[in-house]
Amino acid sequence: MSQYTPMMQQYLSIKAAHQDAFLFFRLGDFYEMFFEDAVKASQILEITLTSREGGQNGRIPMCGVPYHSSAGYIKVLVENGYKVAICEQVEDPKQAVGVVRREVVQIITPGTVIDDHLLQDRENNYLVSIDKQGDSYAYILCDLSTGEMKGYLYEGSHLPFIQLLLSQGIKEIVGDQSLHNEWYDYLSQNGQASISIQSDSEIEGKFSHLAENITPPLLLKAAGRLFQYLSFTQKRSFHHLKAVEYQQNEKRMKLDAFSKRNLELTESIRAKGKKGSLLWLLDATMTAMGARKLKQWVEEPLFVKETIEKRLQLVENLIGEFFIREEMKEQLKSVYDMERLIAKISYGNASPRDLVQLRRSLQSVPVIREKINQIDGDYARNLYEKMTDHGELADFLASALCEEAPIQIKDGGIIKKGFNAKLDEYKDASMNGKEWIASLEQQEKAATGIKSLKIGFNKIFGYFIEVTRSNLSMVPEDRYERKQTLANAERYVTPELKEKERIILEAEDKISGLEYSLFLEVREHVKQYIPGLQQLAAAISELDVVQSFASISEQYHYVRPVISENGNVNIVGGRHPVVEKVMDAQEYVPNDIHLNNERNMLLITGPNMAGKSTYMRQLALTSVMMQIGCFVPAESAELPMFDQIFTRIGAADDLVGGQSTFMVEMLETNFALTSATENSLILLDEIGRGTSTYDGMALAQSIIEFIHEKIKAKTLFSTHYHELTVLEKTLPSLQNVFVSAVEENGRLVFLHKVIDGQADKSFGIQVAELAELPEAVIRRAKTILNSYENQQRNEPDPSIKEISATEEEVMESQLSLFSENHSQKIRKEPKEVDVIKELRSINLLEMTPMDAMNVIYKLQGKLK
Structure with missing residues (x-):
């Protein structure tokens, strides 16, 4: 250290304890950075890199940002996944001996931001703390900006677990060194969340009340790790943190990351934004x-019938009370983000304007309470009881703060007249003094006869009388004392002006100091209301969601679903809610879905673009909507509660993770097959299409049979392997359905209607024609298709000289060989005459390859 100046020694000693953060080192009106921090920050923030003398080694790199405009620079760093350690002067420079003492007062990280400009208003900002033991994970989601903390347990491998966390919008992950080593590379490559190390997981006494609702030891360790990390980074008390809510798996529908993505619950797959998602529709x-x-409800639907029914009942009641609902919505518009205002009050950085917003929010509560009290039902009554209006706090804030209070505490104009007598006295002195000065100008003009005389003020010279040079002969030298000479004028003071200046400036200085201290007292007074305000905010947010359900349900003619006790799915006139909103509702073709314990699997065939995936997602989204307590898009709907929904819909790959589309398909399918129960819903779309026909068909059939025999979950399985439709004959709970389409004048017309039965062809070339592939490509494809079909009928096509045998041809040749060999054998063994008769009766031209294979298998069994 000795080679550096004392100040740089101080910087380096502080930086040594915060190696993973940019150190914003306060020097005067700037936050300065040095060495590698300066080089890297200058590139990221696009600011000038300079240097300064650092000691014996000469100049060192340096860059800085102004203190008053640092928020924007911090925002850039944090949004790029970096941490910022704020190092402030913690003693008065006038009293310091040597270098002014400095300390890190806060570490701002992606998961601990609380300032408005660093947050998205309508989204949580989650930090997650994790502990693990084998394949068991405990984790706690914490939004420091609202005080929410939720605890979970998870069983499974680490990759699906990471993807589940990332699907919840996690900004930062906190774990021990081993977790950091295990996950760092994957998170760095994906760039979605930063990872931080916190070794200590002990729960200190001051945090024990926050963990009183949890008992699993692993979850307690995750809680301790979280509290230790918050203490280290924030360096303050947390009055607004709520006790950890243990989210028991049996009380909520589980949705893995694959299903959240495939169902587009909170963001669309294509645009990666809210628009086009279920959340977008319902908001x-x-x-x-x-x-x-x-958003929380959509990501975690309920698995508790009583709570779902209470929500549905309140939605129904609100739909029936249009005028009450509209008046309630009007009042809700005046409610600010109380959760985050409370957090800022707890942190001690709420501004005067923040408290004015809190007061305005509280003033809307009595009307909201009055309206919800007019709604029937236990849920409405419960919300009413939680909505304490805190009228005394609203009155206190109204009496203390000016209506147009400023953002900055030191800008003045904060405290309302009448709140503090001493402050009013100072303000009167200041105001009267300024009025006296204004009248003095008129008096001096009259006394001296100088019409251009004026009284001015600046921070350096204070108040002065200014006289232009042309009028200097008229200045009364016995009263005027020269203070400043300008090019075209002279400035003077008088004894009276000096005295008034002293009174005014002294009053203004006292006003500023007293207003500041009074505001701090007001802010501290509000802290005692934090628990009640949080309960109020939670009730308002729930009411807001339920009224949103009522408004959307009424607008789009949704119906109240019936929760089935026996596992039945009976949806009449069901619609995909998002697709219906995007397109003209009059053009949308509704469909029925019927499933029960005897018919729990639908095998869906039909051409591409006909609507198979839409039909499948429609059932899943309808189920999610019911289990969050919303009405559903249908003419009528009866649904069971699903404990989990698993989906494999659409093609996706993970190039960063080195996984092909087919591998991702198999991983997602595996997760469903190993995790689903008979109370789950499984949606599988085109399983096996990523490999060869035989491989894919074999996998698809095996998966169908496994679900049918082992899991017995409600399942929708769409496929282009028409050969699989024969399974309806051997699997009693499987029903073939298909999405109908017709050809008109050589063009394909989608009817989008799902009916029982099986599609007879895939219309692949017609779909390609709709996509406007080049005409030459379409013509050639039709020629090749004719060749395949002719060869199946043993009719050579001279237009194709060489063509490789298709899987269908191979199967046809195998069947022919089987027929020929066994015909010869039967002539030698009369006892098998029944088999040959059955073989001769088969019409191959009316059979699919899969039908043929099944017949061969059956006949072969008889021969054995």
Whole structure:
């Protein structure tokens, strides 16, 4: 250290304890960075890299950002996954001996931001703390900006677990060194969340009340790790943190990352944005709190019938009370983000304007309470009871703060007249003094006869009388004392002006200091209301979500679903809610879905683009909507509660993870097959299409049989392998359905209607024609298809000279060989005459290859 100046020694000693963060080192009006921090920050922030003398080694790299505009620079760093350690002066420079003492007062990380400009209003900002033991994980989601903490247990391998976390919008992951080593590369490559190390997981006494609702030892360790990390980074008390809510698996529908993505619950697959998702459709919330609550509900549907029914009942009641609902919505518009205002009050960085927003929010609560009290039902009554209006706090804030209070504490104009007598006295002195000065100008003009005389003020010279040079002969030298000479004027003071200046400036200085201290007292007073305010905010956010459900349900003519006790799915006139909203509702073709314990699997065939995937997603989204307590898009609907939904819909790969589309398909399918129960819903689309026909067909059939025999879950399985439709004859719970389409004048017309039965062809070339492939390609494809079909009928096509044998040809040749060999054998063995008669009766031209293989298998069994 001795080679550096004392100040740089101080910098390096502080930086040594915060190696993983940019150190914002306060020097005067700037935050400065040095050495590697400066080089890297100058590139990321696009600011000038300079240097300064650092000691014996000469100049060192340096860059800095102004203190008052640092927020924007911090935002850039944090959004890029970096941490920023704020190092402030913690003693008065006038009293310092040597270098002013400095300390890190806060570490801002992606998961611990609390400032408005670093947050998305309608989304949570989650930090997750993790502990593991083998394949068992405990994790706690914490949104420091709202005080929410939720605890979970998870069983399984690490990759699906990471993907589950990332699907919830995690910004930062906290674990021990081993977790960091295991996950760092994957997270760095995906760039979606940063990972931080916190070794200590002990729960200190000051945090024990926050863990009182959890008992699993692994979850307690995750909680301790979280609390230790928050203490280290934030270096303050947390009055607004709520006790950890243990989210028991049996009380919620489990949705893995694959299903959340494939169903487009919170973001669309193509655009990676909210628009086009179920969340986008359902969001008619009036508050930021409600929007965040809605997202939480969509990501974690319920598996508790009583709670679902209470929500559905309140939605129904609100639909029936249009005028009450509209008045309630109007009041909700005036409610600010109370959850985050409370957090800022707890942190001690709420501004005067924040408290004014809190007061305005509280003033809307009495009307909201009055309206919800007019709605029937236990849920409405429960919300009403939680909505304490805190009228005394609203009155206190109204009496303390000016209506148009500023953002900055030191800008003045914060405290309302009448709140503090001493402050009013100072303000009167200041105001009267300024009025006296204004009248003095008129008096001096009259006394001296100088019409251009004026009284001015600046921070250096204070108040002064200014006289132009042309009028200097008229200045009364016995009263005027020269203070400053300008090019075209002279400035003077008088004894009276000096005295008034002293009174005014002294009053203004006292006003500023007293207003600041009074505001701190007001803010501290509000802290005692935090628990009640949090309960109020939670009730308002729930009400906001339910009124959103009612508004959307009424607008789009949704119906209240019936929760089935016996596992039946009976949806009449069901629609895909998002597709219906995007397209003209009058053009949307509704479909029925019927499943029960005897018919629990639908094998769906039909051409591409006909709507198979839409039909499958429609059932899943309808189920999610019911289990979050919303009405559903149908003429009528009876649904069971599903404990889990598994989907494999659409093609995707993971190039970063080195996984092909087919590998991802198999991984997602494996997760469903190993995790599903008979109370689950499984949606599998085109399984096996990523490999050869035989491989794919064999896998598809095996998967269908496994689900049918072992899992017995409600399942929709779409395929282009028409050969699989024969399984309806051997699997009693499987029903063939198909999405109908017709050809008109050589063009394909989709009817989008799902009916019982099987499709007779895939219409692949017709779909390609709709996609406007080059005409030459379409013509050639039709020629090749004719050749395949002719060869199946043993009719050579001279237009194709050489063509490789298709799987269908191979199967045909195998069947022919089988027929010939066994015909010869039967002539020698009369006892097998029944088999040959059955073989001769078969019409190969009316059979699919899979039908033929099944017949061969059956006959072969008889021969044995």
